[in-house]
Amino acid sequence: MHNSQVSPSNEIDRRNALKFCAALGGLAALGSGSGVLHAATDSPAGVAAAEKIITTSCHVNCGSRCVLRAHVANNVITRIETDSSGDDVYGMHQIRACLRGRSMRQRVYAPERLKYPMIRTGKRGEAQFRRVSWDEALDAIAAKMKDIKQRFGNEAFYLNYCTGNLGGTLSKCWPPAQTPVARLMNCWGGYLNHYGTYSTAQISGTMPYVYGANLGNAISDIVNSKLVVMFGNNPAATRMSGGGIINDLIVAREKSDVRLIVVDPTYTDTAAVADEWIPIRPGTDGALCAAIAHVLISEGMVDQKFLDTYSVGFDEAHMPEGIPANSSYKAYVLGQGPDGKAKTPAWAAPICGVPSETIIRLARQIGQAKPCTISQGWGPQRHSNGEDACRAIATLAVLTGNVGISGGSTGAREGAFSIPFTLFPTLTNPVADSISVFMWTDAITRGTEMTALRDGVRGRDKLKAPIKFIWNYAGNALINQHSDINRTAEILRDDSKCEMIVVHENFMTPSARFADILLPGTTNLEENDFAVSEAASAMAYAIFAHKVIEPLFESRDIYRVCADIAGRLGVAEKFTEGRTRDQWLQFVLEQSGKNLPSLPATLDEAWKLGVFKVKNPGGPFVAFKAFRDDPVANPLATPSGKIEIFSKRLWDIGHNWELPAGDRISALPEFSGEPEGYLSPLRSKFPLQLVTFHYKQRTHSTYGNVPWLKEVAPQELWINPIDAGPRDIRHLDKVRVFNDRGTCFIEAKVTPRVMPGVVLLPEGAWYAPDAEGRDHGGSPNMLTTQHPSPLVKGNPQHSSLVQVAKA
Numbered sequence: 001m002h003n004s005q006v007s008p009s010n011e012i013d014r015r016n017a018l019k020f021c022a023a024l025g026g027l028a029a030l031g032s033g034s035g036v037l038h039a040a041t042d043s044p045a046g047v048a049a050a051e052k053i054i055t056t057s058c059h060v061n062c063g064s065r066c067v068l069r070a071h072v073a074n075n076v077i078t079r080i081e082t083d084s085s086g087d088d089v090y091g092m093h094q095i096r097a098c099l100r101g102r103s104m105r106q107r108v109y110a111p112e113r114l115k116y117p118m119i120r121t122g123k124r125g126e127a128q129f130r131r132v133s134w135d136e137a138l139d140a141i142a143a144k145m146k147d148i149k150q151r152f153g154n155e156a157f158y159l160n161y162c163t164g165n166l167g168g169t170l171s172k173c174w175p176p177a178q179t180p181v182a183r184l185m186n187c188w189g190g191y192l193n194h195y196g197t198y199s200t201a202q203i204s205g206t207m208p209y210v211y212g213a214n215l216g217n218a219i220s221d222i223v224n225s226k227l228v229v230m231f232g233n234n235p236a237a238t239r240m241s242g243g244g245i246i247n248d249l250i251v252a253r254e255k256s257d258v259r260l261i262v263v264d265p266t267y268t269d270t271a272a273v274a275d276e277w278i279p280i281r282p283g284t285d286g287a288l289c290a291a292i293a294h295v296l297i298s299e300g301m302v303d304q305k306f307l308d309t310y311s312v313g314f315d316e317a318h319m320p321e322g323i324p325a326n327s328s329y330k331a332y333v334l335g336q337g338p339d340g341k342a343k344t345p346a347w348a349a350p351i352c353g354v355p356s357e358t359i360i361r362l363a364r365q366i367g368q369a370k371p372c373t374i375s376q377g378w379g380p381q382r383h384s385n386g387e388d389a390c391r392a393i394a395t396l397a398v399l400t401g402n403v404g405i406s407g408g409s410t411g412a413r414e415g416a417f418s419i420p421f422t423l424f425p426t427l428t429n430p431v432a433d434s435i436s437v438f439m440w441t442d443a444i445t446r447g448t449e450m451t452a453l454r455d456g457v458r459g460r461d462k463l464k465a466p467i468k469f470i471w472n473y474a475g476n477a478l479i480n481q482h483s484d485i486n487r488t489a490e491i492l493r494d495d496s497k498c499e500m501i502v503v504h505e506n507f508m509t510p511s512a513r514f515a516d517i518l519l520p521g522t523t524n525l526e527e528n529d530f531a532v533s534e535a536a537s538a539m540a541y542a543i544f545a546h547k548v549i550e551p552l553f554e555s556r557d558i559y560r561v562c563a564d565i566a567g568r569l570g571v572a573e574k575f576t577e578g579r580t581r582d583q584w585l586q587f588v589l590e591q592s593g594k595n596l597p598s599l600p601a602t603l604d605e606a607w608k609l610g611v612f613k614v615k616n617p618g619g620p621f622v623a624f625k626a627f628r629d630d631p632v633a634n635p636l637a638t639p640s641g642k643i644e645i646f647s648k649r650l651w652d653i654g655h656n657w658e659l660p661a662g663d664r665i666s667a668l669p670e671f672s673g674e675p676e677g678y679l680s681p682l683r684s685k686f687p688l689q690l691v692t693f694h695y696k697q698r699t700h701s702t703y704g705n706v707p708w709l710k711e712v713a714p715q716e717l718w719i720n721p722i723d724a725g726p727r728d729i730r731h732l733d734k735v736r737v738f739n740d741r742g743t744c745f746i747e748a749k750v751t752p753r754v755m756p757g758v759v760l761l762p763e764g765a766w767y768a769p770d771a772e773g774r775d776h777g778g779s780p781n782m783l784t785t786q787h788p789s790p791l792v793k794g795n796p797q798h799s800s801l802v803q804v805a806k807a
């Protein structure tokens with residue numbers, strides 16, 4: 001059934017398609033020009049004398065950082081172009097922005113820009129505010145901070161997950177400990193921290209149980225592979241820019257004709273340039289991997305010597321002490337474990353929707369290709385059972401001995417090359433308490449009941465205080481990006497629970513509507529900052545992003561806001577150490593220069609240079625190479641020092657933690673069904689699996705208000721013709737997507753690019769409720785659950801069942 005989709009390889013010449021992806025990421029232009037300059041503020045021939053071109057950056061949370069070159073005249077941005085410097089040789093290549101970055105002018109001049117400070121007048125969430133002066137707003141914040149601290153202590157202050165300015169240095173908004181807000185709070189007694197991310201909670205939290213760390217080979221290393229298998233990984237959409245990983249993939253595929261297989265419920269842009277797409281039901285990767293392992297074991301294709309030397313837990317001869325017999329992965333796969341089920345391809349096929357013969361063929365390809373790259377994106381782990389799924393994918397790399405070698409990988413996501421750029425110093429948080437990033441609504445409603453063994457509280461057995469004050473700086477997870485919007489809104493509307501929410505933002509976002517005090521922030525084009533690369537293989541870089549225009553309206557940057565509040569709290573000197581924002585940038589530059597001597601010495605030199613690039617002096621990064629070369633001298637950071645297919649730590653946690661009914665923590669990467677998955681009884685009521693994906697229109701919710709981008713990539717529910725037909729849904733019909741948590745209305749995109757039984761809704765669309773609380777923006781979190789994953793308490797936003805009807 002599931003191979004009745006379109007035939008990708010016949011439809012698109014994959015080389016041309018890769019170039020098309022590059023164009024979307026870096027070549028096609030909205031308002032781009034042909035001015036070619038290197039220095040940051042030159043005026044080329046043909047550009048009006050009063051006009052300057054200033055180098056700045058796009059540094060939102062997409063994994064890339066891109067050069068923007070803003071044309072400015074009389075403090076007005078007239079257009080945006082991107083990096084056109086140098087001769088664009090790979091390794092020192094241009095860092096070309098995607099369409100989002102090139103539309104930045106529409107963000108700066110958006111009608112939704114916040115113009116002045118405001119204080120709430122209506123009920124929380126109604127977005128009724130009155131204009132106030134900065135002094136009145138900051139006085140009110142400081143007074144409430146003192147009040148809450150006196151009644152609940154610093155543990156009641158929370159810095160919410162916010163990533164709209166992720167790539168900045170002085171304006172960095174996440175992780176909380178690296179932000180100016182953290183420095184302010186640390187000067188004044190600290191705050192409740194969080195661990196994990198909405199992007200990677202499950203994989204970042206569980207890979208260390210396998211490898212001691214979460215690392216993979218660089219994607220450029222696929223030139224040394226004989227086969228590449230990607231599970232739920234779509235760099236053509238999630239890492240699209242001239243500086244990002246898509247460029248590494250393009251170049252690697254031009255150098256090598258290595259076969260690429262993509263396993264994904266969706267015919268993604270990466271699947272479109274692959275040699276084979278294997279559609280799979282969401283949340284069933286663990287079953288597919290167990291069946292592949294069954295073939296590898298049955299046909300003698302596991303690397304037994306590697307397993308014996310480098311791992312524990314594969315077979316009964318290599319198990320930790322005190323564990324019952326038949327608890328190894330081999331016993332689980334062969335049906336000798338407690339469940340007694342052999343995980344054959346015939347067992348897995350009806351679960352995964354992947355035919356047995358395809359599973360066998362895939363397993364043989366993986367077993368025979370030496371070396372083989374097995375990697376995953378972050379889709380498979382963003383499930384209720386994602387903690388086991390991501391370990392199961394990694395286990396394939398271990399069974400085949402592909403860890404620690406060039407051309408292999410670990411089953412994790414691709415690694416990157418980076419430079420040691422110094423962060424803005426934020427001091428030490430005196431509060432040790434920390435919660436999972438996904439549990440903050442619970443910390444509002446039942447904070448003091450939350451414990452280490454039941455709720456994953458860290459740093460303390462039980463939370464000392466509920467969240468009473470939220471800082472929400474440059475983010476939309478307060479309402480839009482957190483699961484189950486209706487539940488979140490209900491919790492936030494009660495201002496006797498969380499008593500104050502301060503939002504520092506550029507726009508009237510869905511989250512800004514829930515502010516008590518709303519502060520207009522500068523966009524990054526209205527401030528000086530540095531943006532340092534995060535995910536690239538051949539080159540690392542820092543963009544010296546100069547202020548392009550003076551701040552619009554009454555907007556202020558976050559450093560200035562925190563410094564002014566610090567003054568009201570009596571910690572101004574401790575916060576500023578006598579430095580202005582630019583003097584801190586100079587400090588960061590000097591500190592970074594100790595590790596990077598060729599960095600510019602002064603800010604003036606940095607602005608003039610624009611972009612500082614460092615070519616990777618070595619080959620592609622190989623994860624755990626030292627361990628592979630000498631496992632005794634270089635043990636992994638696991639209790640055994642080896643790869644742990646069976647984790648004794650997880651065994652102990654699984655037996656000691658208090659888990660809700662139905663949840664389990666397994667020592668092995670076993671497959672289990674989800675509360676809302678293909679095997680769930682709830683499918684009789686809500687038969688379709690909803691999965692979200694990263695969309696070119698936005699970076700999460702950032703750029704979600706740009707008209708150009710909405711036109712290019714409208715928000716739509718992707719549905720297969722097999723599911724659309726019986727519902728009388730035709731392409732572009734308005735549909736109602738619903739479950740017991742909520743309803744949203746959106747147009748349908750009827751397409752074979754998504755497998756039957758699955759519907760896709762791009763994440764990040766701005767929630768737009770009507771009077772009855774039904775969303776008309778197509779925001780998937782109307783439908784997603786707040787039930788966290790068992791171990792790391794992460795967000796399972798791909799584990800949601802829905803029904804769809806014509807509206």
Ligand code: SF4
Nearest residue numbers: 058062066098101241
């Ligand atoms: S959204 Fe990402 S890829 Fe696009 S311009 Fe910005 S940083 Fe670059």
